Amino acid sequence: MRIQDYLFVLFKRWWIIALTAVAAVVAAYGISKLQTTEFRVQSVYLVMANRFDNGLNITTRNSMNSFREMVIQPDALQQISDQLELDQSGERLLSDVSIQPRPDELKMVIEVDARRLDEAQAIAGAVGERMEAEVTRMNATLEGTDRINVVPIQSPRLVSVRPNTRINVLAGAFLGLVVGVLLAFIFEFLDDTLKSSTDVERFVGLTTLGAIPTVEK
Numbered sequence: 001m002r003i004q005d006y007l008f009v010l011f012k013r014w015w016i017i018a019l020t021a022v023a024a025v026v027a028a029y030g031i032s033k034l035q036t037t038e039f040r041v042q043s044v045y046l047v048m049a050n051r052f053d054n055g056l057n058i059t060t061r062n063s064m065n066s067f068r069e070m071v072i073q074p075d076a077l078q079q080i081s082d083q084l085e086l087d088q089s090g091e092r093l094l095s096d097v098s099i100q101p102r103p104d105e106l107k108m109v110i111e112v113d114a115r116r117l118d119e120a121q122a123i124a125g126a127v128g129e130r131m132e133a134e135v136t137r138m139n140a141t142l143e144g145t146d147r148i149n150v151v152p153i154q155s156p157r158l159v160s161v162r163p164n165t166r167i168n169v170l171a172g173a174f175l176g177l178v179v180g181v182l183l184a185f186i187f188e189f190l191d192d193t194l195k196s197s198t199d200v201e202r203f204v205g206l207t208t209l210g211a212i213p214t215v216e217k
Helices: 001-011 014-034 052-072 076-082 090-094 119-137 165-190 197-204
Strands: 038-049 095-102 108-115 149-162
Touching: 001 014, 001 149, 001 165, 038 052, 038 119, 052 076, 052 108, 076 090, 076 119, 090 108, 095 119, 108 119, 108 149, 108 165, 108 197, 119 149
Parallel strands: none
Antiparallel strands: 038 108, 038 149, 095 108
């Protein structure tokens, strides 16, 4: 097929493309509105040694995963749930709370998902406080004056809201256009009838010299 043939099919079957795109947009919008709104907040803590020492800095980086494990476990999260009077178990919070150690940046990033913004911020704050307490307890096991400090540098703030209706609608529109174009060419391929002199010229490759009109009785 030539480029003109592709354009002809798109022009001829434009209603299929438009209908599919509209249906996809409506479906994406409806699905987004049916989903439960969920807020994600993020807080950031800086992890640093109390003095410049290469060995202590290495210990600090190696300990960051341990800081995470001391908080991201059911018993600790259950205590946080009880502290905030949440109707959630520690196992349930495991799927909503994450702590991402970033040793290269000496940062601990806490992210929490919840159905209410204030609840997500409260959980993130409590998780950060629990991590600070665990690090303080670990400091007691270090020799001499060596200490590892965990300092909050970003309080819990909103970073995203799900579902993102605008993104879902745009994605639905794009998917609908792609599917609509595919359907247009499928229908064109399945349709082997000649309906006009233009179809005859396209498929036979000969110029139409004349046409016999249909005479109604």
